[in-house]
Amino acid sequence: MGKKLSTIWQSLALLGFVLTALASTSAKDTINSKEFREGFERGWEFGRSLRSDATLDIQYLDSDSIDFSHPDVAQVSYSKIEQN
Amino acid sequence: MKDDSSCIITSVFLLTLGACLYLLFRKPVIFTEPLTQYGLTFPLIPLASGFWSDFLRFTLPDVLWVLAILTFSSTIKLSVLRILALLVAPFYEVGQLLGLIPGTFDYIDLIVYIIITLIFIKKWEKNSQRFGKA
Numbered sequence: 001m002g003k004k005l006s007t008i009w010q011s012l013a014l015l016g017f018v019l020t021a022l023a024s025t026s027a028k029d030t031i032n033s034k035e036f037r038e039g040f041e042r043g044w045e046f047g048r049s050l051r052s053d054a055t056l057d058i059q060y061l062d063s064d065s066i067d068f069s070h071p072d073v074a075q076v077s078y079s080k081i082e083q084n
Numbered sequence: 085m086k087d088d089s090s091c092i093i094t095s096v097f098l099l100t101l102g103a104c105l106y107l108l109f110r111k112p113v114i115f116t117e118p119l120t121q122y123g124l125t126f127p128l129i130p131l132a133s134g135f136w137s138d139f140l141r142f143t144l145p146d147v148l149w150v151l152a153i154l155t156f157s158s159t160i161k162l163s164v165l166r167i168l169a170l171l172v173a174p175f176y177e178v179g180q181l182l183g184l185i186p187g188t189f190d191y192i193d194l195i196v197y198i199i200i201t202l203i204f205i206k207k208w209e210k211n212s213q214r215f216g217k218a
Binding site for chain 2: 010011021
């Protein structure tokens, strides 16, 4: 009986661990950063086709930047595109 | 029994540490939202992008989570459940790769998870008395 109880609470604890991982994802405005990046890059290539002298400046972790530095970034903001 | 208690306490401590990193360095996530509602927020500490700052923000909380699971699983006597505990983190990451679980797959996370898991397996093998009871 004791062993059964122990197994039950350990199973619940494991489930709790999984839930903590799920709860560490963004609650809102969550987008898939891979898809976002791919879309962004397609847009960027299109922009380059229009203006070959366009340059891109990505700033990190301030209010108006994309943080592309890590693939785990699910919530991204926007970038600054500079044109020469 | 005493060992089990210390494993559980360590596990909770590791989880708490990881949660603190989320509160300090990451944008709001599901588990920080209730805290925000009660005004329990910390100002987000901005970090310039770089290997170590990215490690601190993105990899370390996950590493602490895996360490917490594996430390907790040291208390599990049932071998099936312990194997399940070992597989949680790698499967979670692969689930992200397959789009089954929210979040983005990161091969660095997966490699780190596998290394940590292997270290724990070695540790358990050394501690054969405990492992043998499983």
